[in-house]
Amino acid sequence: GTIVTTEEEIMETAVVSGVAYSKSEAKITVVKVPDRPGIAAKIFKPLSEANIVVDVIVQNVSVTGFTDLTFTVGRTDYKKAMLITEKAAKEVGAERVVGDDKIAKVSIVGMAMRSHSGVATKVFETLAAEGINILGISTSEIKISVLIEEKYTELAVRVLHAAFGLGNPA
The missing domain is CATH 3.30.70.260 (ACT domain)
Known part of the structure; x- marks a missing residue:
């Protein structure tokens, strides 16, 4: 009926x-990223070139010309992604990179x-x-x-x- x-x-x-x-996730945060056009591309391009899949991406609101950028990668890619992100962060003038693979x-x-x-x-x-x-x-x-x-x-x-x-x- x-x-x-x-x-x-x-x-x-x-x-x-x-x-x-x-459960196979890891989180990486780039702290105090200069808030300028093209910065996100400069951070994510090397990850893409290394065939690292980025999932959740969150960017905080810029208050003082800087922002934080957080994203997730698969846990198996975590160490490689951290090394790549640390290099990219240094190149764009970010303060530091922190991560968590749990x-x-x-x-x-x-x-x-x-x-x-x-x-x-x-x-x-x-x-x-x-x-x-x-x-x-x-x-x-x-x-x-x-x-x-x-x-x-x-x-x-x-x-x-x-x-x-x-x-x-x-």
Whole structure:
């Protein structure tokens, strides 16, 4: 048979359809990067030439003509990426490069998440309630990803499944 219901009801229940994670992540931050055109290209081009895939990229707002640039790479590329990034950072006049290879990326996936208020807030509150600090955030139309300490991966996946009514994780 056919069930007739309001559109809001359908959309509300279907916003988040799953939780995904990757434990093989590493995070690199270039600190106090001069905020000028072309600097990001100068940092990322050598990584690209070395066939290192860069995933989440976050740049802070420039306040004093400098910014911080954080990105993730696969853990297997971490040491090589750090060496390349340190060289590029020096060439562009950045202050220093810091990294962490014990990072996980946890994502909630679904449809039209940008047009639904409160989804990101629910993720942040759910993780905060468990004492899980968010190290980075990336969003798209179909996914909200957070970077967290690897040791909290299973807990984060479990509590996000519960928060969005997805049942038990496999």
